[in-house]
Amino acid sequence: MKRWCLRELEGWKANPNRKPLLLLGARQVGKTWLMQEFGKQHYRNVAYIRFDKDAAMRQSFEQDYDIRRLLNTIHLRTGVALIPGETLIILDEIQECAGALTSLKYFCEEAREHHIMAAGSLLGLEENIGTGFPVGKVDRVYMYPMSFTEFLDAVGYGQYVELLRSRDWGMISLFGSKLEELLRYYYYVGGMPAAVAEYVRSGDMQAVRRLQNNLLADYRVDFRKHATAAETHLITQVWDSLPEQLAQENKRFVHAAVGEGVRAPMLRGPIRWLDDAAMVQVVPRVKKPELPLSAYQDGAFKMFFLDVGLLAAKCKLKASVILEQNSIFGQYKGALTEQYVQQQLRTDCGIAPFYWAAERAQAEVDFLVETEGGIVPMEVKAERNLRAKSLQSFCKRYQYPMAVRLSMSSYEVNPIETSGKHRYTLVDMPLYAVVALPDEVEAQMSVR
Numbered sequence: 397m398k399r400w401c402l403r404e405l406e407g408w409k410a411n412p413n414r415k416p417l418l419l420l421g422a423r424q425v426g427k428t429w430l431m432q433e434f435g436k437q438h439y440r441n442v443a444y445i446r447f448d449k450d451a452a453m454r455q456s457f458e459q460d461y462d463i464r465r466l467l468n469t470i471h472l473r474t475g476v477a478l479i480p481g482e483t484l485i486i487l488d489e490i491q492e493c494a495g496a497l498t499s500l501k502y503f504c505e506e507a508r509e510h511h512i513m514a515a516g517s518l519l520g521l522e523e524n525i526g527t528g529f530p531v532g533k534v535d536r537v538y539m540y541p542m543s544f545t546e547f548l549d550a551v552g553y554g555q556y557v558e559l560l561r562s563r564d565w566g567m568i569s570l571f572g573s574k575l576e577e578l579l580r581y582y583y584y585v586g587g588m589p590a591a592v593a594e595y596v597r598s599g600d601m602q603a604v605r606r607l608q609n610n611l612l613a614d615y616r617v618d619f620r621k622h623a624t625a626a627e628t629h630l631i632t633q634v635w636d637s638l639p640e641q642l643a644q645e646n647k648r649f650v651h652a653a654v655g656e657g658v659r660a661p662m663l664r665g666p667i668r669w670l671d672d673a674a675m676v677q678v679v680p681r682v683k684k685p686e687l688p689l690s691a692y693q694d695g696a697f698k699m700f701f702l703d704v705g706l707l708a709a710k711c712k713l714k715a716s717v718i719l720e721q722n723s724i725f726g727q728y729k730g731a732l733t734e735q736y737v738q739q740q741l742r743t744d745c746g747i748a749p750f751y752w753a754a755e756r757a758q759a760e761v762d763f764l765v766e767t768e769g770g771i772v773p774m775e776v777k778a779e780r781n782l783r784a785k786s787l788q789s790f791c792k793r794y795q796y797p798m799a800v801r802l803s804m805s806s807y808e809v810n811p812i813e814t815s816g817k818h819r820y821t822l823v824d825m826p827l828y829a830v831v832a833l834p835d836e837v838e839a840q841m842s843v844r
Contacts, residue, residue, distance in 0.1 A: 397542070397550045397589065397596075399426060400744075404537045405434045409511065414535060416500040419515040421539035422674040422702050423618065424611055426589040427515040428488055430539065435484040439511070443476040447496055447516075448489040458495035461502045467510070480509035491516035501530035517618075517673075540674075541587030541703040543743035544736070545831050548578060550592050563832050563839070565807040575828040576804060577719075583732050584718050586705015587739070601715040608709035615675060623669060630666040633658065638676070638699060639711045642731035646760065648681070648753070649699045667699070675702050679738055682750050685764055685771055685794055689750045698751060704735045729778040733827065734762060737776050737802060740830040741765065747834070749774075752790065759786040767834060769841030771796075777803035782824070788812065791820045798840055802827050809840070 408417050419427045435442035445453050456469045470485060471478050478485065490496050496514070503512050514534075542550065545557045556575060559568055568575075584604070585595045588611060591604050619628045619635075637654045641647065651660040670676045681696040682689050701707040708718065711728050718732075741747045741763070752773070753760040763774040773796060775787040780803055787799050792814040798821045808824040823840055825833065 397592065398546065399430055399433075399539075400543065400546060401537060401539055402430065402434060402437075405430070405513075406438065408535055408537070409438055414511070415504045415508070415533055416512040416514060416530075417535045417537060418500075419513060419537050419539055420674070422541075423517055423614070424588055424590060425539050425541050425702075427539055429589065431484075431486050431488070431513050431515060434513075435486065439482060439484040441476045441479065441483040442486060443470055443474040443478060443483055444486045444488065445470060445473065446488045447492040454493045454496075457493050457499055461495075461499050463499075463502050463506045466499060467507065478510065481511065483511070485510060485512045487512065487514040489516050490514045497529060501533040504530065504533040538674075540743045541705075541739070542589060542592055543587060543831070544579065544582050544740055544828065545744055547582050547585070547587060547592060550596055551578070551581075553578060557831075560829050560831050561835075563836055568826070568829065569806050572806060572826060572828075575826070579736075579828045580719050580721075583704055583736065584708055584713070584715050586703045586708065587743075588703055588705060591705055604705075605709055605715075608706055612706060612709060618673070622673075627666060627669065630654075630658075630663060631669055634663060634666050634670060634699075635675075638701060639707065639728075639731070642698075642700065642707070642735065643711075643728055645730070646753075647698045647731070647734060648696055676700060677702060677738060677742065679763070680750050682752055682764065685752050685773070685790075685796075687766065687771060689764060689766055689771065693750070696753070698734075700735050700738055704732055704739055707735050708732060733778040734776050737774075737827070737830060738763065741833075744831040745834050754789075759789045761786055761790045765833075767837045767841075769798075769837060772837050773799045775799070775801045776827075777801065777805075779803065780805050784822075787822075788814055792816050792818045796820055798823065798837070800825060800833065800837070802830065 408414050419431060421427055447454055453473060467478055476483060487496055500514060503510065548554060548556050556571065584601065585591050591607050594604050594607050619631050623631055633655045641649060641653055651658060651663050654663060671678050677700045679698040680693040682692040683694040684692040686692060713728060738749055741749050747765045749763040749765050751761060751763055761773045762776045765772050765774060773787060773790055775784045782803060782805060784801055791799050795818060800823045802825055804827060805824055806826060810822050811819055812822045813819050821840060823836060825836065
């Protein structure tokens with residue numbers, strides 16, 4: 397399978413000012429595989445250390461930060477010659493050795509010529525913040541579950557990826573039915589590499605679901621491993637409340653819906669814990685849609701799962717329900733669709749979205765994204781229902797020149813005139829083409 401963030405690693409290797417790199421992401425998103433694959437493709441040698449299974453190396457890194465001694469220890473342990481520029485040193489599961497994490501600072505200061513990459517559970521890494529974490533001495537790359545385009549490539553439809561990126565909408569529409577079908581499969585399988593690999597290998601949806609349920613069970617074990625008993629209870633309550641919260645029309649996270657007697661102050665720590673561990677994605681609400689959006693957050697937010705397939709598993713949705721568009725799917729199709737869109741914005745577009753809602757929740761815009769041309773409001777529709785009153789109200793109120801609507805409908809661009817004589821351009825894009833969003837927005841902005 398191909399992972400697009402391999403390009404970020406290639407950029408890191410080519411950078412003469414590179415620092416040791418931390419590959420960050422939730423458990424089981426493919427960090428170890430990516431590092432090893434990158435090493436095979438771009439280096440003559442790979443020296444691989446895994447701290448959770450090597451007590452001797454943990455002891456060596458906890459001893460001191462003599463870089464010459466540590467490099468010699470790595471060489472002796474792996475049997476690999478550590479040649480600057482030709483050898484990639486991989487320090488995996490680094491959260492299991494605080495000394496190894498701190499050593500990255502000294503590798504940066506004293507041995508920049510060596511190419512060093514580290515990865516580990518964000519849960520463990522967060523526990524070391526403030527206790528030797530190499531602040532300012534590492535480069536970071538964030539890794540997410542596989543995007544829809546990575547899924548297309550993995551299941552043998554890589555030709556569609558370039559087609560979607562080309563924005564040849566006439567040609568794309570010819571293959572729209574197949575892309576819709578593949579998108580519904582992605583809603584079920586999601587982007588966790590093990591689930592995608594199982595689907596590619598066997599095509600057995602039940603095997604995929606068993607694997608997803610095992611992953612969800614493993615995450616619950618992580619709650620107990622990295623949090624106190626009191627924290628674990630609240631973390632689990634937040635985690636378990638998400639499917640029901642996302643099934644509501646207004647997907648704003650409601651603290652009181654987590655459990656009886658639960659109040660917002662009690663959940664700040666558990667929510668931050670889940671967010672820090674990349675097990676959820678938080679989309680903040682802004683009170684004013686102006687640049688930079690991060691300056692206008694008002695404390696409310698939506699909270700999504702790390703992966704659309706895991707959300708489908710958590711909701712116990714059967715493959716037949718999703719793929720055949722059974723009416724039972726109706727309650728959750730909005731949840732899965734918004735989950736999918738925000739996930740693709742992060743993975744395929746490199747955009748962390750926000751959202752906007754009017755006072756008293758009279759109107760809401762599903763997502764706001766910052767682009768080179770400015771802020772773009774986005775409405776998300778699960779099917780072909782193209783009513784977008786909130787979007788029109790928003791564009792009129794704030795005099796926005798352009799908006800995007802994602803749905804199962806085909807590509808179309810229309811000028812819209814509101815009741816107040818304000819004109820804006822509405823770009824309809826199919827849900828399976830989120831990857832083309834940045835280039836499409838830039839193209840429409842240049843026309844204006």
